[in-house]
Amino acid sequence: MTTLFKRGLTATSLALLLSGTALAPAAMADTTLKFVSWQVDDAGTGDWWKAAIAEFEAGNPGVKVEFTKVERSAYADTMTTLFAGGNPPQIVHLASFEYQAFAENGWMENLGPWLKKDSIDMTGWAGQDKCLWNGETACIMMSYFGYIMAYNKKILDDAGLAVPTDWNSYLDVARKTTRDLNGDGIPDQFGTGHETKGGAGQYLTEMLSYVLDAGAYWTNAEGKITINTPQMIEGLTRWKTVVKEGLTPVDMSAGDVRKLFADGKIALKLDGPWLYGTMKKGGAAADTVMAAPPFSPPLGGSSNVLGMASEIPDEEKALVWDFIKLVMSPEWQTKYATVGNNTPPRPGTNTAGVEATTPHFDLLIQTMKAASDAGVDRIPTGLEIQYNEFGKMVQEEVQRMLIEDLDPAAVVKTIQVKAEVIQKG
Amino acid sequence: MSQAKFFDLARPSRQHLLGYILLAPAVLLVGLIIVYPLIVSVDLSFQEVKLARIGADRKPFSTANYEKLFASAEFWLSCWVTIKLVVVVTIGSLLMGMSTALLVNNRFRGLTAARLVMALPWAVPEIIAVVVFAWIFDSTFGLMSWFLVTLGFADGMVAWVSTPGAAFWALALTMIWKGFPFVSIMTLAGLQSIPTDLYAAAKVDGAGALQRFRWITLPLLMPVLGVILVLVILWVFRDFSIIKTLTEGGPLKSTQTLSIMTYDQAFGFFNFGYASAIGVVTLVVCVVVSLLMLGRNSKAMY
Numbered sequence: 001m002t003t004l005f006k007r008g009l010t011a012t013s014l015a016l017l018l019s020g021t022a023l024a025p026a027a028m029a030d031t032t033l034k035f036v037s038w039q040v041d042d043a044g045t046g047d048w049w050k051a052a053i054a055e056f057e058a059g060n061p062g063v064k065v066e067f068t069k070v071e072r073s074a075y076a077d078t079m080t081t082l083f084a085g086g087n088p089p090q091i092v093h094l095a096s097f098e099y100q101a102f103a104e105n106g107w108m109e110n111l112g113p114w115l116k117k118d119s120i121d122m123t124g125w126a127g128q129d130k131c132l133w134n135g136e137t138a139c140i141m142m143s144y145f146g147y148i149m150a151y152n153k154k155i156l157d158d159a160g161l162a163v164p165t166d167w168n169s170y171l172d173v174a175r176k177t178t179r180d181l182n183g184d185g186i187p188d189q190f191g192t193g194h195e196t197k198g199g200a201g202q203y204l205t206e207m208l209s210y211v212l213d214a215g216a217y218w219t220n221a222e223g224k225i226t227i228n229t230p231q232m233i234e235g236l237t238r239w240k241t242v243v244k245e246g247l248t249p250v251d252m253s254a255g256d257v258r259k260l261f262a263d264g265k266i267a268l269k270l271d272g273p274w275l276y277g278t279m280k281k282g283g284a285a286a287d288t289v290m291a292a293p294p295f296s297p298p299l300g301g302s303s304n305v306l307g308m309a310s311e312i313p314d315e316e317k318a319l320v321w322d323f324i325k326l327v328m329s330p331e332w333q334t335k336y337a338t339v340g341n342n343t344p345p346r347p348g349t350n351t352a353g354v355e356a357t358t359p360h361f362d363l364l365i366q367t368m369k370a371a372s373d374a375g376v377d378r379i380p381t382g383l384e385i386q387y388n389e390f391g392k393m394v395q396e397e398v399q400r401m402l403i404e405d406l407d408p409a410a411v412v413k414t415i416q417v418k419a420e421v422i423q424k425g
Numbered sequence: 426m427s428q429a430k431f432f433d434l435a436r437p438s439r440q441h442l443l444g445y446i447l448l449a450p451a452v453l454l455v456g457l458i459i460v461y462p463l464i465v466s467v468d469l470s471f472q473e474v475k476l477a478r479i480g481a482d483r484k485p486f487s488t489a490n491y492e493k494l495f496a497s498a499e500f501w502l503s504c505w506v507t508i509k510l511v512v513v514v515t516i517g518s519l520l521m522g523m524s525t526a527l528l529v530n531n532r533f534r535g536l537t538a539a540r541l542v543m544a545l546p547w548a549v550p551e552i553i554a555v556v557v558f559a560w561i562f563d564s565t566f567g568l569m570s571w572f573l574v575t576l577g578f579a580d581g582m583v584a585w586v587s588t589p590g591a592a593f594w595a596l597a598l599t600m601i602w603k604g605f606p607f608v609s610i611m612t613l614a615g616l617q618s619i620p621t622d623l624y625a626a627a628k629v630d631g632a633g634a635l636q637r638f639r640w641i642t643l644p645l646l647m648p649v650l651g652v653i654l655v656l657v658i659l660w661v662f663r664d665f666s667i668i669k670t671l672t673e674g675g676p677l678k679s680t681q682t683l684s685i686m687t688y689d690q691a692f693g694f695f696n697f698g699y700a701s702a703i704g705v706v707t708l709v710v711c712v713v714v715s716l717l718m719l720g721r722n723s724k725a726m727y
Contacts, residue, residue, distance in 0.1 A: 076692055076693075077692040080476065080691075080692055080695070083476070083478070084476065084477050084478050084479065084697075085479055086478065086479050086480060101475070101476060101695045102476075104475075105475070105476045105478075107476075184574070184575075185574055185580075185581065186566075186570075186571065186574060186581070186582055188566075196587065197586060197587075197673075198673070199673075249564075249565035249566075250564045250565060250584055250587055251563065251564040251565065251584060251585070251586040251587050252563070252564075252565060386694075388693045388694055388695075389693070389694045392689070392693070395675075396675070396676075396677055396678070399587065399675065399676045399677060400677055402587070403587070403588065403589065403676065403677065
């Protein structure tokens with residue numbers, strides 16, 4: 001029995017050794033870098049990523065980038081599971097409001113030494129300061145954008161209204177264009193459109209244009225909670241007016257609201273540069289126009305970041321860094337505008353000719369700069385790591401204000417207290 | 426020679442070995458995909474862990490997660506919502522399921538089609554059913570609100586998903602619609618196993634339809650109904666996808682059950698230790714409920 005067992009063990013060991021030896025050279029020659037993203041199928045941005053991957057693979061024979069799509073709604077869960085299971089993607093793509101938890105846990109490589117090694121100057125790179133976490137460069141900001149306002153020219157012309165230029169004219173247009181067109185008692189055309197269903201982060205983003213224009217924000221530059229202010233009361237009052245007066249459809253996803261606008265059922269739409277893709281395909285494409293938002297400063301902010309998993313072999317780190325460097329290069333930043341229809345974060349990027357595919361590109365640059373100059377971002381300083389919890393709390397208190405018809409002055413006091421508790425942990 | 430005898434599985438004294446060998450892969454698999462994660466969850470619930478990682482150093486033993494949990498108003502609210510949903514959906518599913526099963530247990534023209542229609546919601550993938558109901562209960566263009574407005578029961582569109590009471594009932598209706606066919610199919614199987622002689626004898630004795638149902642059908646169905654009850658309760662207790670897709674637990678946590686709270690704490694706020702504690706409490710409640718229900722109902726038979 002013992003002899004049989006020993007023989008079996010020896011044979012198994014030999015087989016494992018042989019198979020390991022046989023596999024080793026192949027593994028070295030064929031490296032696969034995993035890259036998970038929610039942007040794989042996005043018109044423009046997805047094409048840009050795919051083109052960059054093709055160029056990277058052509059320059060690194062034997063290296064393959066496995067570009068896999070995970071839906072945005074399941075993204076944080078999937079990435080958390082991958083990291084927790086010790087099997088993270090080597091190329092780490094995250095939203096700018098969620099990378100902090102990964103960096104805090106030591107899962108993101110500090111890119112500072114890599115930038116220094118290649119003498120890459122990040123001065124002026126839009127939103128890059130948001131990638132600094134605990135004094136280290138946890139990521140590279142891939143997108144920093146400014147909001148625009150799109151409007152339906154036909155709806156405004158039919159109502160004899162001018163394009164709004166401030167809150168009062170915006171409210172006036174929204175009220176006059178919210179109508180029940182077929183007389184069944186149910187409004188079927190709305191003055192404006194917001195997503196009020198879905199994640200807390202998006203809910204806060206939808207409110208933020210009104211809040212910023214009223215001169216309010218969640219925290220100051222030092223991270224101190226600044227919610228209990230007259231300006232925030234005004235901001236919440238504006239949001240309450242828009243929702244309670246039924247100037248926006250309610251309980252709809254962002255995609256549905258964009259589609260409604262694109263099909264001519266909404267007069268004014270505040271949104272990011274990505275709205276253009278839906279607008280072009282909509283039933284009212286000929287009537288929809290992009291303009292500067294009537295609010296100052298415009299909402300803007302960081303969108304998504306690129307980084308490197310910290311616990312991967314050094315050879316893979318070098319490859320991932322080469323990929324990051326490629327997409328940061330002037331050539332690929334230009335393509336980020338021409339192919340991806342996005343505003344490139346790299347300062348001084350040559351975007352000549354982009355007007356051919358994105359006629360309003362100057363407007364995007366203008367609003368991005370305006371938001372950047374005003375230091376606007378969707379993620380409040382001092383609440384980065386607790387952003388999801390903070391967002392959920394604000395969303396609930398604001399919903400309570402709408403459902404129970406509470407005074408915004410009382411609501412801001414509650415939010416201030418709860419936000420301070422969340423911040424203290 | 427002695428080795429050969431030991432591995433001779435045809436010998437009567439070795440036949441049990443063959444059973445163990447055949448069972449081993451399944452037992453190992455169950456251990457790997459059920460028992461191991463369970464042990465990890467229980468272990469995590471006694472540590473103050475934000476983001477968990479396999480192979481990471483264990484943090485000191487702590488009961489802080491449980492102390493925080495039992496002191497949390499949100500936890501008790503989620504328990505209350507879970508209990509409400511379990512009661513409403515279970516009663517609704519049982520009533521609907523039993524009624525339809527009794528209906529299709531009779532012979533009538535179109536019986537096959539009726540049975541097909543009855544089972545249809547069960548065949549529809551859960552996520553598709555929820556998307557359909559999300560459109561029915563849409564607050565801006567939804568069919569349900571349109572009916573209510575058209576029939577004069579409402580002045581305007583009902584904000585189903587952003588009004589606490591309406592959101593709960595929209596969710597409960599969706600779950601009943603998705604859950605009743607299972608009750609129907611199981612009950613129908615139970616009904617068809619009841620000997621017809623009993624009904625014939627009862628008729629001879631002058632028993633009416635209600636009396637036959639009360640004194641024959643119901644008692645003989647009790648073992649089946651007991652199992653159905655446990656399965657439906659457990660399904661509502663642990664359901665995640667319907668709630669997540671339809672209401673995300675809102676508004677104002679009015680539809681936040683323990684499973685949604687667990688998910689939010691783990692993947693929303695990255696509190697894995699705390700989320701594990703909620704999961705463990707949910708598991709304990711489910712086990713206790715199952716034991717109580719099975720013990721009580723499986724004996725309620727002639």
